[in-house]
Amino acid sequence: MENFEWTAIQNNDASYDNQFWYAVKSTHIFCRPSCPSRLPKRENITIYYDPNDAIEAGYRPCKRCRPLNQPVDNRTWVSEINTILENNYQQNLSLKELAYQAHGSQSYLRHVYKQETGMTPQQKLLEIRMSQAEIMLVNSDQAVAVIGRKVGFDNPAYFIQKFRQKFGKSPLQYRLQRIKA
Structure with a gap:
């Protein structure tokens, strides 16, 4: 990753939107440089100049910044939330932290998760x-x-x-x- 790309990501610089996208290895999500989500570790970032390359590499679009200019399917998002829960169950994983990692709001995440699965994310974590x-x-x-x-x-x-x-x-x-x- 070039320094200008890292700087754009750090500063949520919208002038780089649609010039490149960044994917986060730890969450399997890709974003626009202007995404307001929490800044990932630099070593977890991969840069893509075509969002389809990120999708082909197994990343899903961010629910918050919508890098493809379209909403993310709820089932896809719930699947990603389950992956986060399964990979991080040992940690103190609050709803707030889960929402950060899944790139969504706490209340919307809880609502969508319960609607799709019939249980809350906390119940799934306990399971x-x-x-x-x-x-x-x-x-x-x-x-x-x-x-x-x-x-x-x-x-x-x-x-x-x-x-x-x-x-x-x-x-x-x-x-x-x-x-x-």
Whole structure:
């Protein structure tokens, strides 16, 4: 990437719109230089001089800046949100952070996600975390608190409570029952 391109992206310089587009490797989204979304790390950016090249490389258009001058399909956006959730479930992923990463507003993201999937992004995140915890409990001998932290729960008691709600038993009871089976 040239310095002028980086400067244009940093300054949200609309004079470079339709001259080049930038794609962000960590989110699989591409934008116009003027996009008001959070500035990505320079090393995660790839420059394209044709937006179709970005699409062919597997990037989807940003919901916020609409680099193709057309709205992004909701199903495509929900798929991208799911990818973000699956790749970042270990982190403290608030709705605000998710909206930043998915290039949309918090309220609209929550509305579209629930409309398309029947659940909120937070419910999906909890589902992913519980699934990962289940795998770790069965396939490792790590302590329950360690597994809880690895799947995104800082508070072991809260992790145990949520696990019990999902599976009807504590993580330790679940592990012991699966080992005996």
